Amino acid sequence: MRLKGKTALVTAAGQGIGQAAVLALAAEGATVWATDVNAKLLASYEGVANVKALPLDVLDKAAIGKVIDSMPAIDVLFNCAGxxxxxxxxxxxxxxxxxxxxxxxxxxxxxxxAALPRMLKSGGGSIINMASVCSSIKGLPNRFVYGTTKAAVIGMTKCVAADFVAQGIRCNAIAPGTVDTPSLHDRINANADPEAARKAFVARQPMGRLAQAHEIVPIVVYLASDESVFATGQVFSIDGGMTI
Structure with a gap:
């Protein structure tokens, strides 16, 4: 139970990496607030130990603050929505x-x-941001907007880490490659030839396959835990060899 006694907030927790992260964090003993804009997706958490599910639109600044203020504590923030x-x-x-x-x-x-003041008051915390290998790490075709914004996430991560490194706050980012999630399925199926689109996604992964969400979240658990106490301002690529 590496996270016993810790309280975490996860956004976009209804499916994909967010859902896998909630289950992994809870399995390690954390109390997890699982949020998603789609309340129907949160029904899967009914009866799951250590998980409190509630709807949250992260495009509503006031709503984010309200949720975080209502938490008994916040030791871990996983910004997964995107x-x-x-x-x-x-x-x-x-x-x-x-x-x-x-x-x-x-x-x-x-x-x-919203989370920082409470983390600072309690003596520390771990912030984990969702970046991407498609960012300042690597340029990918036809991902101009996405790559630009994810590069901004990396810069933001490092700035937060630098500002609060001496105050017990750690801020890191994860940069996945292509992950087999419902979101990816939607984008694949939006193509005129979904099968060709899926093959193209697989072809850019040197391992010859897409990642599964459960293969990404161990790094989230690590960054949430005290095992990573000396890691901050870093970007952890989990990309199946895309950046070798």
Whole structure:
């Protein structure tokens, strides 16, 4: 029970990596507040020990603050919510940029701003941000908006880490490769040829397969735990060899 006594908040917890993270954190003894904009997706947590599920729209700054203020404590924040846009710089619109920056970056900033005062008051905490290998780490075709916003997440992560490194706050990011999630399925099925689209996603993974959500979350548990007490300002790539 590496996380016994800790309380965590996870956004986008209804499915995919967020859901896998909630279950993994709870299995290690944490009390986990699992949030998602889609309340129906949270029904799967009914009866799950150590998990409190509640709806949250992370595009609502006041709602984020209200949830965090209502928690008995917050030791771990996992900013998992995000969105992927397709297209190059020439195909991206201002609306795409606005929405992606709001969800991929600003929502994380708001959660951090709400959580930090309580973490500082209690003597420390661990903030884990969802970045991506598609960011300042690696450029991928047709991911201009996504890669730009995820690069911003990495910069934000390092700045928060630098500002609070002497006050018990650790801030790190994870950078997955392509993960087999419902969100990916939706994007694949939106293509004229879904089978070809899936093959293309697999082809860019050197291991020859997509990651599973449960293969990503052990690093989340590690960063949430005291085992990572000396790690801050880092980006942990879990990408199946994309950045070798």
């Amino acid at each position: 969105v992927v846009h397709n297209g190059s710089a020439l195909e991206s619109t201002d609306a795409d940029l606005d929405f992606a920056f709001n969800l991929n970056v600003r929502a994380q900033v708001w959660a951090i701003q």
